[in-house]
Amino acid sequence: MKNHYLIIIFILVLSCNKTSDKILPTEQNLTESVYSSATIQPDSLYQAYAIVAGILEKNVVEEGTLVKKGQAISQIINNTPVLNTKNAKLSLELAKENYQGSATILSGIKDEIEAAKLKYKNDSIHFFRQQNLWNQNIGSKAEFDAKELNYKLSKNNLTLLKNKYNQTKNQLNTSLKQAYNNYQTSLISTKDFTVKSAINGKVYALYKETGELVNTMEPIASIGSAGTFIIELLVDEVDIVKITQNQEVLITLDAYSGEVLQGKVSKIYPKKDTRNQTFKVEAVFINPPEIIYPGLSGEANIVISKKEKVLTIPKNYLINNNQVKTDQGLTTITTGLENMEFIEVISGITKDTYIYKPE
Template sequence: MKDRKPLQKKIVNALLGSLILLGACQSQPDSIKPVRQSITESVYASGVIVSENQYEVFATVSGIVDEVFADEGAAVDIGSPLLSIANDAQQLMADNAELSAVFNALSLNRGKLDEAKSLADLMKSQLENDSSLLERQKRLWAQNIGSKVELEQRALAFERSKNNYASAQEQRKELERQLSYLSRQARNNLLISNKNTGDYLVKSKIKGRVYQMNLTEGEMVTPQIPLGIIGDDEKYLLEMQIDEYDIVAIQLGMPVLVVLNSYRDSVFDAVVSKINPIMNIQSKTFTVEAEFVRPPSVLYPNISFEANVVISTKKDALLVPRNYVLNDSIVVNEAGERLIVKTGLKDYKMVEIRSGIDANEALILPGQ
């Protein structure tokens, strides 16, 4: 029998060699090379559709809903009544204010002013007469005619008439001021009463559509309870939330790519139209509005959407996967050397390399 030990030794050596070769191949890290293609940097956002000028309707008084004039879906104009609140007591107060305004109207109290003027005119005539008699008595006294007592009596009569005339003038002026005051006060009270009465009739502030009406007849109304929602029925806005880390990159006029949950298979173009300059403390986000370039044919408030605000786009850029770049500034080549690069645009997968390497540089993942 032949000795099998040399053959077994050869087989073992061959297997060991294969394992070493396989291990050597597996120890070589995967490498990639940069590619040239377009890249778009964008900021993710989510939000809801709102009607332009959309607002919640509130009453300024409390009471019971008397009648609802507009249901959901109703078209309204500026000043269109939405609902009325029972106001019997307020209506009585308004009637009293109107009666007071009529009673104190200056035109209806002209007779009192005329009477006061007549009295002042009478006092003026009396003053002129007493003045004439006093001057006559003085001339007689200068001619030693009459007595000093008669002169003093004429002087006293003149002073009395002068005081009476001054008093009559003052009374006339005071009566005129008082009547004017009462008239204006009554008119203002009537305006206030009418304003308060008008508060019991809730009206639309815009031309649009009633999207929601929360109360029905007989329910209680307070200024804290929203009565409904009204907005424009022709123009809609995209109201989205942007994270505080991304808000500094957002500018007016930037394009927005929108996917509505009601139109999952379509992408709509929009443009940033407004940036609210205060952050929501709870969510750490800013509210940004955008307008459709060409809106869908059918829209409703509160439809949710996802969007990407396009920050910048570049064609034929030199790109590598983002996980191949360490700290946005370092890549590692096949030889394990760390190379400093300058990065540019980024999306969620790729990053632009502006300088530091070219398209022929083979790279490995940092840490391999």
């Protein structure tokens, strides 16, 4: 008799357990979204580099300072560009003197051309006079040949000197232009001792202290927008195809626990980060919080789609992605939207169909 009671109690307990795992589908509003980590950064954030190497003389501003475009950030000491500028200036002056001065190379060639012209004129007179005599059978052949040779040599020499003058003039002109360009370049280098802001914004970080060595490979400062911030999102590669611009983003920041902030997708970067298999997506706040600091982190959900009053079941009641356990056994269903907890049922069961949680 005692065993009979135990069997009845066991059956009742088993029946209660099965009943507790039996539910009806429910109608509710369903939102499908893509999860992402979130980090806050200033808009237009960039790192400022020095164009010349040297020693940091001083930082003109402090971290947190508001700056204008073109305002000095840091000052660098380096005497080499100054010496290079002086040498370039001397080379420019020498090039000018060679090209334009009274005792230039061109003046010497001009004098040679004038002398060659006189000789050519004299030799041509003697040649044509001797030629007239020779045509009258007066004089010797040797004398005629000598006058002709002198005439031709004078003519060739004058042509060569004119070519030499033009070639030398072009070379000196080119040298003058090169010296001028080198001088201008050296002046730019001396101006590069001052690192300046490229935007209107705020200095968020200074990486060098007075006396430290500065090179062109390490940043001097980090500068970004003072009032506009973006939300950097890292989206898994399996979800990136679902993301489009202007989609709604729901953000929760650790600094604002329990508060849901709204934003929208503003930019999608096409290159995948192969280290973590994610894509970078940017979003902007619709109503940003009053106080924001760079580097604040949290979580975000990018809203893919929304539906109102859809038939849903808990995702943990789903079997093989498209089946549920009913009183008639395994039933195949067609699913739609889903979130972390629920999935939409399009067909296969109704709101009056009991389903059972898989064992």
